[in-house]
Amino acid sequence: MHTPRQKAADACLAAFDTEWFKALCEPARIEIIRRLVLVGRADIGDIAEDLPQDRSVISRHLQFLERINIVSVERVGRHVYYQLNGPALVEKLETVLALTRPLVPFCCPGPENDTVAALSDPGAMKNTEEFPHG
Amino acid sequence: MHTPRQKAADACLAAFDTEWFKALCEPARIEIIRRLVLVGRADIGDIAEDLPQDRSVISRHLQFLERINIVSVERVGRHVYYQLNGPALVEKLETVLALTRPLVPFCCPGPENDTVAALSDPGAMKNTEEFPHG
DNA sequence: TTGACATGTGCGCACATATGCATTATATGT
DNA sequence: ACATATAATGCATATGTGCGCACATGTCAA
Numbered sequence: 299m300h301t302p303r304q305k306a307a308d309a310c311l312a313a314f315d316t317e318w319f320k321a322l323c324e325p326a327r328i329e330i331i332r333r334l335v336l337v338g339r340a341d342i343g344d345i346a347e348d349l350p351q352d353r354s355v356i357s358r359h360l361q362f363l364e365r366i367n368i369v370s371v372e373r374v375g376r377h378v379y380y381q382l383n384g385p386a387l388v389e390k391l392e393t394v395l396a397l398t399r400p401l402v403p404f405c406c407p408g409p410e411n412d413t414v415a416a417l418s419d420p421g422a423m424k425n426t427e428e429f430p431h432g
Numbered sequence: 433m434h435t436p437r438q439k440a441a442d443a444c445l446a447a448f449d450t451e452w453f454k455a456l457c458e459p460a461r462i463e464i465i466r467r468l469v470l471v472g473r474a475d476i477g478d479i480a481e482d483l484p485q486d487r488s489v490i491s492r493h494l495q496f497l498e499r500i501n502i503v504s505v506e507r508v509g510r511h512v513y514y515q516l517n518g519p520a521l522v523e524k525l526e527t528v529l530a531l532t533r534p535l536v537p538f539c540c541p542g543p544e545n546d547t548v549a550a551l552s553d554p555g556a557m558k559n560t561e562e563f564p565h566g
Numbered sequence: 567t568t569g570a571c572a573t574g575t576g577c578g579c580a581c582a583t584a585t586g587c588a589t590t591a592t593a594t595g596t
Numbered sequence: 597a598c599a600t601a602t603a604a605t606g607c608a609t610a611t612g613t614g615c616g617c618a619c620a621t622g623t624c625a626a
Contacts, residue, residue: 307470314462323454326614328444336441338541342573352616357573359614376572376623384536391529398525402518407472460584476603486586491603493584510593510602 303412306404313397318390321366326351327359334369334382341377437546440538447531452524455500460485461493468503468516475511 321327326349333345346356360380363369367390370383403411455461460483467479480490494514497503501524504517537545 303470303472307466310462310466310469314456314465316457316459316462319453320457322448323450323457324614325450328448328450331448332441332444335444335535335538336437338437338538338545340541343571351614353572354574354617355615358575361574378573381541382535382539384532384539388529388532388536391525391532395522395525395529398518398522401469401516402522404469404472405516405518407474407515411472458584477601485584487602488587488604489585492605495604507603512603 301412303404306401309397309400313394313401315394318366318368321363321368324359326355327363330356330359330363331368331382334380339379339381341379345380435546437538440535443531443534447528447535449528452500452502455497455502458493460489461497464490464493464497465502465516468514473513473515475513479514 329349330345333349334340337344342353342357342360345360346353349356351359360369360371364371364380367386368383369380372379372381463483464479467483468474471478476487476491476494479494480487483490485493494503494505498505498514501520502517503514506513506515
């Protein structure tokens, strides 16, 4: 059996891609992204230029960001140019948002929200008194 | 001096709140969120019921999520009821998305995008050939 | 081929954190 | 007061990971 609530709960796993969030929870990686926005496109040496970390560390961060599809890479000669994949970033955020919106009606307890009818009934969402209070 | 590109770069720091992303990069916490959607509202004991972790671990995760404003808490007697803060979650995602969209035009290298005029000129974004290439 | 340059990788260290157990704190009920 | 129930906290530990160093890999220019 799959109630709307159960479907919504399972949607959490699709919405919250932990690997993707992990990529954005590290200040060093955000700094790299910031520099990419600043210069548009650059090789690892230039990106690591004004950053405190070692080149190899920046290289690994960029590999991670590329694997998650947050930056794109282009190898030319001995240089490896990285670039922020803005469209993919926006698209991913839009997907997460689209998957998260349907969760809101289920934040409140009670079985009323398990029916699709409750989704269009604002009055069904203000029940915080009669449920548990064991 | 503050070029549009520099402003966009600085917007990264506002858009990508690493603490908030950290909250969502842990599978155990996503599982907790999933259970909250499933039951709507519950105390720690019920939330931890079918989860492999110890109650104390679940308690700490919930404290973290509450500090980041992803869940809301209500203490009644000796019970502590948690609930997903769906509206806050959606609002945060909308904010991140709104701050991220303006970054897209700056993903491409070159100074053309440093002028506001470039934002409304689609033709200015297809320069990937004449910039570095050592 | 040789040397210089840009990047990738193996390894170890230091620190963060997720986890479980034991204990304590707070509230409830008899 | 006492026992019980629920949650929070202190502590130890295992795992994860950011980091730098040394070295390997690969490329370009002589």
